[in-house]
Amino acid sequence: MEKKAASGIMLTLLLMMLTLIFRIQSVKAESTIILSVYPPTSTAGIGETFTVDITIADVTLENSINGVYGWQFGMSFDPNILMCTEVSEGPFLKTAGDTYLLGPKINNTAGTIVVGDALFPFPATGAIGSGTLANITFKVKSAGQTLLEFDKTLTKLRTWVFPNVVPIEHETRGGYFSNLVIVSRIDIDPNSLNLGSKGQWITAYIQLPECYNAEDIDASTILLNETIQPVLDPKYDFVTNSSEYLIDHDGDGILERMVKFDRAEVELFIRSQGIGWGKVQLTVTGGLVDGTSFEGTDIIFVVYAGAGLRRK
Ligand SMILES: [Ca+2]
């Protein structure tokens, strides 16, 4: 009886091994497992902190052989710009069992992080699906930009195929941090604003320095004097049609991003500053899709005809 049971187990194991070998050979045909920094771009002011997730996506029993049993990643950043203050374990691996976190080893002089995590004891199957491996918190030391880059030799995924620990193929996608403020040229139309007069819009043309592209401006981040959002309603063609919002208004050969602000809102803001006549400095701020900020100012003249004069 015992012998029969033992040979039965052996046969099952043999079949398992054969299946696994077949799976190992077919790994490349399956979808790719991707480790990423999320969000891919971050920004924060000096002295502030921000957190990124290290995520894993699309682990299946096919592309990981038997699920993830352990992960490790190495990451580098510019230590002049950022300081890593904390690395904590994410929930992904715990979905398959108890885990043991190795590290983190944070070096804020070199700008490196190494951390690992393993299932212990080994369950029958590792973690599959998508999720977060770890959360990394950085404190911003100075203005600048840096990649949050995976160290490919230190970044590993492992599965377990009895009796061996086997590497899992994967790809990595690093992140990017920037808190640079690039000075841009802003032209606001009209040049003189008659408070109370008719007209629907105040238009701003934003031209970035040459190494940047106005196309990369994220309109939803734009603010006039840190208060007023531009019109973003997609019912307007100038919001959705790039041939309307990307134009070379000043004719210097470089495209500008055009946005329109609600004229009544801008007027209300100017009045709330107690300005009825004279020069007003308007500042336009915003961000590019990669997290870089821009800022620029223009001066317009406010002319106020006065309520009484206008009415009759
Ligand atoms: Ca102007």
Ligand SMILES: [Ca+2]
């Ligand atoms: Ca231009």
